[in-house]
Amino acid sequence: MTNKSYDVVVIGAGVMGTSCAYHLVKKGFKVALIEKIDIARGTSSHCDAVALIVDKMPGVDAALGYASIQRFLELKNELSYDFELHQKGSMYACETDQEMDIASKYAKSMQDDGYDIDILNPKELLEHEPFMAKDLKGGIFSKACCGLNPFKLCFAFVDQVKGKGLDVYSYTDVKGIKLNDKNAVEGVETDKGFLSTKKVVNCAGVWSPEIGKMVGVDIPVKPRKGVILVSATSFPFCNQKVQEFGYMVSKFAEFKCKRDPDVEKYNVAFTIEPSKANNVLIGSSRNFAGYGVNTEIEIIHAIAKRAIRFYPILKEMNCIRSYAGVRPFLDAHLPLITDVDKVPGYYIATGHEGDGISLSPMTGRLISELIAGEKPYLDLAPFSYNRSKKNN
Amino acid sequence: MKDNLRDDELVCRCEEVTVGDIRKAIQAGARDVTEVKLRTRAGMGLCQGRTCELLVQQIICRELGISADKAGFSTPRTPQRPVTFGTLGGDGFDK
Ligand SMILES: Cc1cc2nc3c(=O)[nH]c(=O)nc-3n(C[C@H](O)[C@H](O)[C@H](O)COP(=O)(O)OP(=O)(O)OC[C@H]3O[C@@H](n4cnc5c(N)ncnc54)[C@H](O)[C@@H]3O)c2cc1C
Numbered sequence: 001m002t003n004k005s006y007d008v009v010v011i012g013a014g015v016m017g018t019s020c021a022y023h024l025v026k027k028g029f030k031v032a033l034i035e036k037i038d039i040a041r042g043t044s045s046h047c048d049a050v051a052l053i054v055d056k057m058p059g060v061d062a063a064l065g066y067a068s069i070q071r072f073l074e075l076k077n078e079l080s081y082d083f084e085l086h087q088k089g090s091m092y093a094c095e096t097d098q099e100m101d102i103a104s105k106y107a108k109s110m111q112d113d114g115y116d117i118d119i120l121n122p123k124e125l126l127e128h129e130p131f132m133a134k135d136l137k138g139g140i141f142s143k144a145c146c147g148l149n150p151f152k153l154c155f156a157f158v159d160q161v162k163g164k165g166l167d168v169y170s171y172t173d174v175k176g177i178k179l180n181d182k183n184a185v186e187g188v189e190t191d192k193g194f195l196s197t198k199k200v201v202n203c204a205g206v207w208s209p210e211i212g213k214m215v216g217v218d219i220p221v222k223p224r225k226g227v228i229l230v231s232a233t234s235f236p237f238c239n240q241k242v243q244e245f246g247y248m249v250s251k252f253a254e255f256k257c258k259r260d261p262d263v264e265k266y267n268v269a270f271t272i273e274p275s276k277a278n279n280v281l282i283g284s285s286r287n288f289a290g291y292g293v294n295t296e297i298e299i300i301h302a303i304a305k306r307a308i309r310f311y312p313i314l315k316e317m318n319c320i321r322s323y324a325g326v327r328p329f330l331d332a333h334l335p336l337i338t339d340v341d342k343v344p345g346y347y348i349a350t351g352h353e354g355d356g357i358s359l360s361p362m363t364g365r366l367i368s369e370l371i372a373g374e375k376p377y378l379d380l381a382p383f384s385y386n387r388s389k390k391n392n
Numbered sequence: 393m394k395d396n397l398r399d400d401e402l403v404c405r406c407e408e409v410t411v412g413d414i415r416k417a418i419q420a421g422a423r424d425v426t427e428v429k430l431r432t433r434a435g436m437g438l439c440q441g442r443t444c445e446l447l448v449q450q451i452i453c454r455e456l457g458i459s460a461d462k463a464g465f466s467t468p469r470t471p472q473r474p475v476t477f478g479t480l481g482g483d484g485f486d487k
């Protein structure tokens with residue numbers, strides 16, 4: 001690979017790197033995608049995959065989420081490889097009147113911003129999901145929400161442009177980034193050789209701090225682990241992504257509700273998601289425990305306990321596997337989609353935590369617009385590196 | 393392993409994946425058991441690859457001319473065999 005030269009080198013072939021690479025090639029750039037293991041072998045194959053609007057905070061978070069869903073619907077036609085996109089909607093279920101109260105207020109503020117969100121009473125909730133527990137207090141629902149297969153999305157981005165402007169270097173580890181005397185990017189050093197380029201995009205997810213250190217840029221991303229349980233295939237008893245509203249509590253500390261102490265320790269909040277193969281994926285936990293992806297029995301127990309609380313039918317159903325992934329977490333709860341003033345040619349796209357699949361289409365598009373010097377589709381100030389210096 | 397596996401021979405019974413499907417995945421770039429699994433679902437079924445994984449590994453070795461070591465295996469995960477959510481989440485569950 002030595003002595004090759006590219007317009008842009010993208011580091012990391014998860015959902016962020018593959019989306020950035022795809023959108024950059026579409027702008028006419030010659031792109032290299034470098035990946036330590038292989039396509040979609042990091043967090044992007046150790047996760048759920050829904051693109052939701054009902055879990056976004058009103059404001060920029062919701063705007064980015066909504067724009068990404070619109071972009072997904074375009075990509076379904078644009079990419080030849082089927083990434084199993086479906087738009088079945090998604091629901092939050094409330095266990096207590098207090099949760100229902102907060103959920104309704106949240107839904108109203110989203111409605112005021114023009115988003116299509118319904119408030120469901122207990123009867124309507126059961127019409128959506130007949131197999132849920134009968135004592136729930138209601139929920140909120142949006143039909144705009146999508147589900148998809150996250151690793152197939154990565155394959156789809158790559159397959160579309162590979163060899164047509166994109167070169168993929170799998171099993172290639174980035175070791176350093178060469179800067180010139182003006183501190184601008186000159187190339188990327190790997191264990192397989194050197195690639196020269198004036199532009200690098202750091203899409204290394206939870207490993208992005210290491211790629212930051214190579215140019216003296218501090219990226220405060222921390223790995224936040226989540227465990228998922230997979231059921232055996234069954235008749236389709238769950239129609240859409242469903243989450244307990246307690247999930248919002250664990251995601252954004254601003255909402256305070258009383259929670260089961262047994263699940264508090266690992267920040268467990270029930271989510272269920274039907275897959276195309278008629279399994280369901282049941283999650284999940286949120287804790288800081290390094291980069292490891294073991295699935296501890298204690299966490300499995302807490303998740304299963306929540307699962308049978310919301311879907312009693314699961315008591316008799318089989319679990320065939322557990323897995324875990326690490327979300328790229330930032331305190332600011334908003335990703336970094338940005339250039340970096342002090343290192344010309346260095347770009348960052350990470351910190352999407354539990355929303356990376358969902359936000360990948362717009363992230364890739366915004367990075368490609370930024371690098372092409374065009375006016376970005378959304379104002380990038382909330383995602384800029386400078387805000388993170390102040391807020392993180 | 394037989395010398396010439398036909399494309400329509402079934403490798404993963406749980407997920408109905410054939411030799412041809414696996415060859416296609418390898419052509420698309422898969423180089424180990426995990427990557428083949430992501431592209432074909434071979435090994436994602438009820439038996440979690442207990443029946444098919446070795447065969448998948450052998451096909452990869454043969455197609456790419458690499459060692460079994462290189463083709464690897466998928467990560468074993470809890471539970472060891474199917475178990476109900478009721479058991480996993482039950483009050484009497486021994487952590
Ligand atoms: C349990 C769980 C559930 C989730 N559910 C959802 C959901 O429903 N919806 C949603 O939108 N998101 C969800 N997420 C979040 C989503 O999975 C992540 O935000 C997303 O996958 C991050 O993608 P990424 O491309 O940034 O990182 P990754 O996929 O981890 O990609 C980074 C890549 O960089 C590579 N790399 C690292 N260092 C180097 C190096 N030195 N040289 C070369 N390559 C390198 C890695 O090997 C890796 O492949 C969930 C996450 C978890 C853990």
Ligand code: FES
Nearest residue numbers: 404405406437441
């Ligand atoms: S035969 Fe492949 S998973 Fe069971």
